[in-house]
Amino acid sequence: MSRFALVLVLFLLLAVGCVRGPQVSLGETAEGGPVSKIEVLLGEYFFQMEDRAKGSPLVLQAGRKYEIEFVNMGSELHEVLLGRGLVRAGGKPARYQKSLLEGVPVEVEGKTVVGDKLRAFEVEAEGLEELELEPGVELEIEFTLPADRVGEWELACLVPGHYEAGMRLPVVVEGKR
Ligand SMILES: [Cu+2]
Known part of the structure; x- marks a missing residue:
């Protein structure tokens, strides 16, 4: 028993x-899996990777998980677009032919201070095309790029006049090492 x-x-x-x-x-x-964190500052009229010289390209690796935090430290509304093949309308930059994150699952986390309260949200999306950041807003996107995105891209703000004023940054996607 x-x-x-x-x-x-x-x-x-x-x-x-x-x-x-x-x-x-x-x-x-x-x-x-390790997550690579990158902070990108937005202002009038630039994108700048934290701790890097202005104009330094954003280099990403396919197959690696990234958390990129965009911080609008300026005093105007700015956009975040990642793509290539700039399409102009009436001579002015309007959109990209292809979005870097097309078909890629993206997690978006945002926070902003309203009055003295911190407001936050989280969204899961596929194929994120554009983010808009009011002054003081911080948005974080999390994604892993597939191998077919290897190549040269661009990060830009297409609010009228901003691209021409310098709100763009080269983005290089490298193959997995
Ligand atoms: Cu802008």
């Missing part, structure tokens, strides 16, 4: 182990 009880306990432990096993490994998989 006592031997039967011991076998039963062992069986229960094994059963619990089997149930827990995959859950733990799933959790590790979901959190696994």
Whole structure:
């Protein structure tokens, strides 16, 4: 009888182990992999990677997870567009032919201070094309670029006059090393 009880306990432990096993490994998989954080400042009229000289290109690697935080430290509304093949309308930059994040799952997190309160939100989207940031707003996007995005792109603000004034930055996507 006592031997039967011991076998039963062992069986229960094994059963619990089997149930827990995959859950733990799933959790590790979901959190696994290093995340590269980049901060990009926006102002009149520039994009600048934190701790880098103005005009330094934004270099990303395909297959790597990124968290890019855009901070509007200026006094005007600014946009964030990532793409290539600038399309002009009436001689003025209007949009990109192809968006860098087309078909890519993107997590967007935003925060802003209203009065003395911090407001935050989170959105999950696919194929993000454009972000708009009021002064003082911080937006973070999280994504992993597929291998077919390797090449040269551009980060820009297409609020009338801003692109021409210098609100653009080269973006280089490299293959996985
Ligand atoms: Cu702008």
